[in-house]
Amino acid sequence: MEATLRSCASSSTIDDSQAAAIRPRDAPPRFHLLAKPSGSTCNIDCKYCFFLSKEALYPNEKHRMSQATLETYIRQLLESHRTPEVTVAWQGGEPTLMKVEFFRRAVGFVEKYRKPGQVVKHTFQTNGILLDDEWCEFFKAHDFLVGLSVDGPRELHDTFRVDRRAQGTFDLVMNGWRQLRKHGVDFNILCTVNAANEQHGRAVYRFFRDELGAKWIQFIPVIERATEQTIQLANRGWSEREGHKRVLYTQTGTLVTDRSVGAKQYGVFLMDVFEEWVRRDVGRVFVQLFDVTLEALFGRHLLCIHAPTCGLGPALEYNGDLYSCDHFVEPGYRLGNIHETHMLELLASPEQRKFGSDKRDTLTAQCRQCDVRALCNGGCPKDRFARSKDGEAGHNYLCAGLEFFFRQSRPAMETMAKLYRGGRPPSDVMAMIAIDDKRRGPYAPCPCGSGRKFKFCHGDNAPRRSFHPGSSEERRTS
Numbered sequence: 510m511e512a513t514l515r516s517c518a519s520s521s522t523i524d525d526s527q528a529a530a531i532r533p534r535d536a537p538p539r540f541h542l543l544a545k546p547s548g549s550t551c552n553i554d555c556k557y558c559f560f561l562s563k564e565a566l567y568p569n570e571k572h573r574m575s576q577a578t579l580e581t582y583i584r585q586l587l588e589s590h591r592t593p594e595v596t597v598a599w600q601g602g603e604p605t606l607m608k609v610e611f612f613r614r615a616v617g618f619v620e621k622y623r624k625p626g627q628v629v630k631h632t633f634q635t636n637g638i639l640l641d642d643e644w645c646e647f648f649k650a651h652d653f654l655v656g657l658s659v660d661g662p663r664e665l666h667d668t669f670r671v672d673r674r675a676q677g678t679f680d681l682v683m684n685g686w687r688q689l690r691k692h693g694v695d696f697n698i699l700c701t702v703n704a705a706n707e708q709h710g711r712a713v714y715r716f717f718r719d720e721l722g723a724k725w726i727q728f729i730p731v732i733e734r735a736t737e738q739t740i741q742l743a744n745r746g747w748s749e750r751e752g753h754k755r756v757l758y759t760q761t762g763t764l765v766t767d768r769s770v771g772a773k774q775y776g777v778f779l780m781d782v783f784e785e786w787v788r789r790d791v792g793r794v795f796v797q798l799f800d801v802t803l804e805a806l807f808g809r810h811l812l813c814i815h816a817p818t819c820g821l822g823p824a825l826e827y828n829g830d831l832y833s834c835d836h837f838v839e840p841g842y843r844l845g846n847i848h849e850t851h852m853l854e855l856l857a858s859p860e861q862r863k864f865g866s867d868k869r870d871t872l873t874a875q876c877r878q879c880d881v882r883a884l885c886n887g888g889c890p891k892d893r894f895a896r897s898k899d900g901e902a903g904h905n906y907l908c909a910g911l912e913f914f915f916r917q918s919r920p921a922m923e924t925m926a927k928l929y930r931g932g933r934p935p936s937d938v939m940a941m942i943a944i945d946d947k948r949r950g951p952y953a954p955c956p957c958g959s960g961r962k963f964k965f966c967h968g969d970n971a972p973r974r975s976f977h978p979g980s981s982e983e984r985r986t987s
């Protein structure tokens with residue numbers, strides 16, 4: 510069996526019956542692979558981006574995916590899937606460094622290897638800086654969903670998302686956003702939650718909704734781990750600067766950098782967004798974690814982070830090396846290379862299966878007894894470096910915030926689930942909340958948990974003002 514798959518790693522395409530015969534036992538029917546065609550290379554230098562340090566894994570090499578690796582990757586991805594839909598996901602580093610022509614070839618290989626009836630979706634994560642007419646015409650023509658990285662209005666975005674001269678990149682990113690809009694390309698906003706924007710959830714969300722016209726938004730907590738030995742260097746950032754060499758970031762240490770989001774503050778940020786969304790935007794704007802939480806009430810897990818197990822989100826480096834996960838591109842988690850071993854075999858390997866089941870099997874006692882465990886499932890293993898309330902190691906650093914968000918949002922989430930079960934749209938929750946708000950009155954505590962009066966918090970319906978630090982759009986501290 511192993512030999513058959515190994516030979517297929519370099520042979521031409523296989524048909525369905527051959528695929529069924531060689532499929533390793535317990536091979537997943539689908540997975541979501543993130544491919545990094547330019548490795549970790551990027552054209553900007555965000556201060557919190559430890560992915561930049563991954564170039565240390567492949568010193569003295571030009572980090573560009575070859576045509577042979579591209580073809581092998583696309584072919585194996587399509588022949589591995591047993592579901593009708595497959596996602597081809599590009600990420601980095603910065604994938605636009607590969608030029609449009611590379612992705613034209615990728616689309617060509619998809620057409621060459623697509624099985625009858627197989628539907629292929631393309632996604633592309635970018636900092637937006639190189640987007641121009643040519644890129645956006647290409648995205649539109651092939652129906653790409655583009656993820657654009659923005660951390661909020663200029664003052665917040667420019668704190669950490671800087672170029673190599675430490676200048677803010679906001680204007681450059683907005684040029685990219687204008688190109689996407691001009692060509693009608695579907696885009697989603699990927700926003701990190703970090704020490705600079707963590708107190709401004711609603712202002713950040715309103716900026717995306719009202720000024721960028723975003724319909725899909727994803728929030729990702731910035732958590733940069735460090736040890737006593739590395740914390741000083743880590744606080745200076747991951748780029749190679751005079752006086753120190755880039756160090757390879759690995760998921761080790763129990764300290765976090767100054768740029769990392771505060772544990773409780775992450776939940777406060779999410780609730781700040783949620784209380785705005787649930788009053789105005791249900792069914793109109795899609796915030797990934799809110800969808801994920803609602804689906805979890807039906808026992809469906811759309812996101813590995815809050816699923817009971819994981820292991821179906823591998824990362825592919827430019828040279829064909831496959832790693833357990835995008836967050837574990839480090840030596841101990843290299844599964845193999847797709848030129849030598851078929852990716853399906855690597856994914857079905859005992860190491861990768863253990864990687865996925867450890868997420869459930871290493872939960873702390875506090876997680877196992879937690880009343881929101883079915884929604885949270887202990888979060889991502891990369892963040893489990895804190896101690897639980899009982900002092901048990903391996904607990905999620907973000908627990909205080911996750912617990913706060915899942916508990917605080919639960920009544921509205923359950924109302925939406927009940928509406929859906931009864932055949933009504935979840936968006937009917939907005940009318941129900943409007944009635945509750947009237948009953949509550951303006952001077953009662955705001956349900957977001959801020960401790961502020963409702964009238965001055967999420968009951969404030971005044972038209973949105975531009976964000977300026979220190980203005981009333983600024984959020985409280987927790």
Ligand code: SF4
Nearest residue numbers: 813814819820834889
């Ligand atoms: S380690 Fe975290 S990000 Fe990676 S697959 Fe598991 S849950 Fe997802």
Ligand code: SF4
Nearest residue numbers: 876879885887908912
């Ligand atoms: S909220 Fe905290 S205790 Fe509960 S499952 Fe999540 S990480 Fe574990």
